[in-house]
Amino acid sequence: MSEAAAHDHHDAQSTGLMRWLTTTNHKDIGTLYLLFSLTMFFIGGSMAMVIRLELFQPGLQFVDPQFYNSMTTMHALIMIFGAVMPAWTGFANWMIPIMIGAPDMALPRLNNWSFWILPFAFLMLLSTLFMPGGAPAGGWTMYPPLVLQTGDAFPYLIFAIHFLGASSIAGAINVIATVFNMRAPGMTLMKLPLFVWTWIITAFLLIASIPVLAGAVTMLLTDKYFGTAFFSAAGGGDPVMFQHIFWFFGHPEVYILILPAFGIVSAIIPTFARKPLFGYSSMVYATGAIAFLSFIVWAHHMFTVGMPLAGELFFMYTTVLIAVPTGVKIFNWVATMWRGSMTFETPMLFALAFVVLFTIGGFSGLMLGVTPVDFQYHDTYFVVAHFHYVLVTGAVFALMAGTYFWLPKWTGHMYNETLGKWHFWLSTISVNVLFFPQHFLGLSGMPRRIPDYAVQFSDFNMVSSIGGFIYGASQILFVVVVVKCIRGGKKATDQVWEGAQGLEWTLPSPPPLHSFTEAPDPSSITGGNR
Template structure:
């Protein structure tokens, strides 16, 4: 981990803050309350989790390379799908964007640090134990839960003790998210530099403000759902047990009341990153800033009103199905506003295509495909056909991987010079993009066809007619996985590089971290707040 410390020498310049105690070595990271240190730890943690969850995806794709049972038994296959989902959502994507928030929000609003630095330290250090619980659950009797990342009752009530470890992991992850979110809301509302009005904030800050509110609103609901599962398992309650007067469908309602906003918790910060990158490489201000803010807010509000579109096949009344169908389609409107605004930002801009821009364009292109397949799935009669097929798998990987992950890559390449003080290798970055882009589509585009042909998801075996597409998908997956090792190499090479990066390597970048701070960003920035005109 010490490879990350690209700016340790910066301490020496901070004699003005000599009253602060900076332990060295490992304790520096354990005790740190610095938003940049914590942001770095979040990003590395999420990358480790990304490789862990990615390894599980490799197991899944290896098993699905050809029909029949080859590598793992069905129980292990189910555990892999479950942990892959949980780890990628809660361990990789969410912490990655919290890492961005920690690094960037104070610098972009001209604050010295987050509002509650000690709580910030806690928010991060809750994550490794939670991740450990998830990993340990693989090795207890009965293994990890094989119930899918949605943790649906009644299956969760019948699992071994791995389920309890998972429930505790979810509780801890939830606490971490809530503490992080409270910190972000407080920082944004209270610590903005003079003149930095809400409507002058960079869009990335806006998206995180809204995401943090979403997290505070829905993480407790999920905590409640898993607590009910826990008491059903051990304390004789019957929330989800039909024999005791409960209802398993109730779990799905509570889960998706959390789960649908969760989708936007992942997507909205990705929108924020892309909204910083595209204007920078178009050398034009973001088109329709105000409408972007309102679009994000509308998406956030609508996300509370559409949850049962995940449950069309549970026997909803037709009236409810129609309501959820129309409400879901309505979300396409603010999302469309955002996509059109990004396109309009590029219109007649002086475009260049460095790696961050490539990943942003990949995001724009592939996220829109994922949005359209989502629109297809919102139609009740179509969804009843496609429910639990690979079409759904393709859809959400288009928005989660090509959406959120590509945007995170864009952000990392974009801010890596500011964070490390060194320029990354542009050629290798572009190679990383093209490998990721091609292999991603190889994995997931064919899965649309598999789903339309009726291949069910979460099953370790399949009918022989699906073999060809599955082989293509698996080869793509191995390629995609290996390409991410190239990314790791690029990042380490950047950290170890001796070539200093300029203060503002991107001509069109205009937020405070580029215009007001040197590169690399000093350990303590904006101790005296800048004045924003």
């Protein structure tokens, strides 16, 4: 990266650290986001290792229960707000302008801000690990009244969430303004790559849902310190109300984490199947349908709070309905591959694993969405298995796929394909060893967020932990691949992949710091094929 900057004389106002602190360039900011999210992925991942270590055997071995609960809480907050969300914003920053033929993001200064809020927010959140009373341990969902028992960490938790929310809203505003106002002539909405489409819809989800979370945590803050009683029964409030408000944010949030993944997979599968994407416009409408449905299903996270039958039925039907647009997507990806000339480079392998494993997560989601059986599954390891299938083998695998796919474009070098394949196979096998047994644990009644368990769960937990350690260690290989690729390697061509189509592949690899200062030739813009 720094070499590329040195070559770029017209943007030479600052170098070194100041360049990164003051940059308003979408590629620099994209790189910062991606490196930050990789760091958070390892911090959150090491917390997961603590969790799996403690669960390796029944009984209390390594950490005390309070700290264990901090680990589950912090792991979730860091992976959601620190690893996956910033990674998507990083991809958006890097790719959206060069996919739509724009010179930069629409609001470059805001862009710099929205990134630099993050390190401070996480400094606040991580500092709680050293505070009296410990880090937040009431679960990332922050249900009162339990969360109100958090010690000194409590206001830090709330303000960290405010900052993270502000950062992602700013990022969302930037994406929408960029796509709406800065598309190159000839780049109509229905020619946009699906990654751009899924990101616009994600951006609207962010703008509609994150402020509701900000409101909910502000209510927690005033309940604890300023005598309000939004969620306190003593003052006429209702703790279940928090769950309603939280999940009004929380369910769109899970689609914020996964929709850009759909976009990336829709870019990779056509490339390596050497066929246009099957059913482009149905993909756009399916994404929109999923986004709409995500706002009317929230109470399926709380079937067991004592809802009336009519409510249980409504939320069950709408939840199960989401399988329809999601199924449209899965079938479209499969149809894209049908009779394609497929090759299996690392990005394609990760994309294929995404399709298979995300579908498993989708099916366990369907099971959880069926109210009567959810009463058995609620708050068990079945839920843990479900959301790790959709978030690890879903969102994280798509992030890996996208990184391998565009890494040659970003760095100008091909990554080491052998190491990439090792990373893929180690990750894919170990992640299933890690999470698949958790389905069985959940079905037989092992609860979430408990550091100790009944002895009949020992074997599957040990298997799961072994898978976890291998999966965790395999990610070091990913860092090796990325670092090697940044430092050198076979020179990448402009198109990089034989079947790659789209504006970003018309630029040199790596692209110059400023690209598309002149809009690309409208006749070079084909659309609707990825």
